[in-house]
Amino acid sequence: MAASSNRTRLRYLLHLAQDNLDFRLPEIKALLALRGKPFHPGEHFKEKAPFWCLDGLCEDDVRGIMARSVCAKSAFELWGHGQTHSELRTSLLTYPSELMTPFLHKDSTYKINVYTFNKTLEFPDRIKRINAMEYLPFEGTVSLKSSQHIFCLLEDYGTDPNNIPEDPYYIYFGRWIADGQRELIRSHSVKNRHFIGNTSMDAGLSFIMANHAGVKENDLVFDPFVGTGSLLVACSHFGAYVCGIDIDYNTIHGRGRSSRTNQKWRGPDENIRANLRQYGKEKMYVDVMVSDASKSVWREAALFDAIITDPPYGIRESTRRTGSHKDVTKPADGIYLESHVPVSQAYHLSDIFTDLLNFSALHLVIGGRLVYWLPVYRPEYCEETVPLNPCLRLISNCEQMLSSHTSRRLITMEKIKEPEEFDSLAHLADPRFSPFQGHNAFREKYFSGVNKRKEENKSDLNGE
Numbered sequence: 082m083a084a085s086s087n088r089t090r091l092r093y094l095l096h097l098a099q100d101n102l103d104f105r106l107p108e109i110k111a112l113l114a115l116r117g118k119p120f121h122p123g124e125h126f127k128e129k130a131p132f133w134c135l136d137g138l139c140e141d142d143v144r145g146i147m148a149r150s151v152c153a154k155s156a157f158e159l160w161g162h163g164q165t166h167s168e169l170r171t172s173l174l175t176y177p178s179e180l181m182t183p184f185l186h187k188d189s190t191y192k193i194n195v196y197t198f199n200k201t202l203e204f205p206d207r208i209k210r211i212n213a214m215e216y217l218p219f220e221g222t223v224s225l226k227s228s229q230h231i232f233c234l235l236e237d238y239g240t241d242p243n244n245i246p247e248d249p250y251y252i253y254f255g256r257w258i259a260d261g262q263r264e265l266i267r268s269h270s271v272k273n274r275h276f277i278g279n280t281s282m283d284a285g286l287s288f289i290m291a292n293h294a295g296v297k298e299n300d301l302v303f304d305p306f307v308g309t310g311s312l313l314v315a316c317s318h319f320g321a322y323v324c325g326i327d328i329d330y331n332t333i334h335g336r337g338r339s340s341r342t343n344q345k346w347r348g349p350d351e352n353i354r355a356n357l358r359q360y361g362k363e364k365m366y367v368d369v370m371v372s373d374a375s376k377s378v379w380r381e382a383a384l385f386d387a388i389i390t391d392p393p394y395g396i397r398e399s400t401r402r403t404g405s406h407k408d409v410t411k412p413a414d415g416i417y418l419e420s421h422v423p424v425s426q427a428y429h430l431s432d433i434f435t436d437l438l439n440f441s442a443l444h445l446v447i448g449g450r451l452v453y454w455l456p457v458y459r460p461e462y463c464e465e466t467v468p469l470n471p472c473l474r475l476i477s478n479c480e481q482m483l484s485s486h487t488s489r490r491l492i493t494m495e496k497i498k499e500p501e502e503f504d505s506l507a508h509l510a511d512p513r514f515s516p517f518q519g520h521n522a523f524r525e526k527y528f529s530g531v532n533k534r535k536e537e538n539k540s541d542l543n544g545e
């Protein structure tokens with residue numbers, strides 16, 4: 082009884098990376114949802130802060146989150162906190178001793194780290210901080226190299242590098258539990274990836290997308306604009322089986338010009354399967370094929386646990402689909418000659434998103450998630466321009482700036498019901514169920530903005 086009441090009193094502290102700020106909360110919420118846990122922030126929670134206190138969790142939950150998160154750096158069991166060292170001391174001395182003693186006994190080894198956010202402390206000041214913690218009943222032996230228990234004093238000096246206060250705004254002390262998966266950003270960097278293209282997705286963002294989608298072991302994940310398969314690499318790392326399609330023959334078959342500056346043509350075995358092999362995940366590879374996302378070849382069934390994708394915006398790759406406005410006569414037997422090259426026509430962004438949402442509504446399992454990037458022209462953006470579908474609930478919508486006037490938004494949706502006949506009339510109730518035509522001119526707006534900026538820079542240079 083006492084143990085369970087103690088467990089509920091425990092509070093954990095997350096230390097988060099200060100990049101991709103918008104993506105952190107949906108990531109942690111999605112990882113908690115995977116464990117069936119709601120997000121319970123402690124008091125004074127600030128979304129953009131480097132430290133978050135979380136309530137209502139157990140140590141296993143925290144370890145589970147840290148085994149996946151690329152936004153969180155470290156997690157601690159919070160023993161005390163306060164605005165000053167004296168408040169911290171009071172808080173620590175009221176922390177139940179039965180929760181501390183298992184980690185302080187005389188047969189154990191330990192060390193205390195000092196971490197300061199937005200300020201560098203000189204070595205003697207760090208030692209002073211550590212010595213000042215002597216009021217805690219540490220009975221074990223200090224071991225810097227292989228300590229059984231690691232404690233950390235964390236001082237928060239705010240987020241403004243031009244205004245660093247003398248004393249910290251807030252101080253925490255806790256027992257280190259686990260580090261997050263920031264290392265994946267380096268180990269899976271596209272710089273060292275076997276097969277890459279002009280639009281290969283950055284490793285950190287690929288893992289964030291897989292986390293927003295709540296990808297888990299043995300899931301089947303599909304990317305309908307697979308390119309070089311960066312998103313499949315991330316999902317396979319989390320134990321999912323992966324597959325995808327792309328309209329580009331060369332990309333799927335790893336042929337054609339290389340995207341590396343020192344290499345003219347792609348070498349043998351430059352393909353998505355080899356990318357998975359590079360990270361020891363080849364067994365998670367299902368297949369990829371040349372296919373047009375606008376013309377589904379899949380049987381009408383809920384096939385995928387997650388659909389994760391980065392559709393083309395028409396900036397560095399064309400947005401094409403098979404078909405023609407002209408009448409192209411099909412052979413009488415319906416079979417084209419082997420030499421037949423299908424014609425293609427423009428694939429408008431609004432249609433890409435409508436098709437993607439309809440496809441996901443049909444092919445995701447209930448509770449399965451769609452995660453995709455929506456490019457937006459910021460002066461025109463409002464929440465109403467985010468495409469909706471009656472079968473998909475919007476879970477999160479995070480912005481990543483591309484330029485002063487353009488950004489892309491990472492949209493996460495969850496399937497809540499199977500498509501029904503009258504869903505096609507949903508746009509009568511809410512226009513967001515029909516395609517937002519404004520997305521179509523993204524390319525023109527993107528380049529007009531770039532040119533406008535160039536003109537402004539020229540004027541600045543000319544002193545006008």
Ligand SMILES: C[S@@+](CC[C@H](N)C(=O)[O-])C[C@H]1O[C@@H](n2cnc3c(N)ncnc32)[C@H](O)[C@@H]1O
Nearest residue numbers: 281282306308309311327328329373374393401
């Ligand atoms: C932004 S890239 C995806 C990059 C990918 N995430 C990666 O990491 O390499 C978009 C991809 O969509 C493909 N694409 C364009 N139109 C398509 C269509 N109608 N059907 C399927 N794929 C298409 C392009 O060939 C391109 O590879």
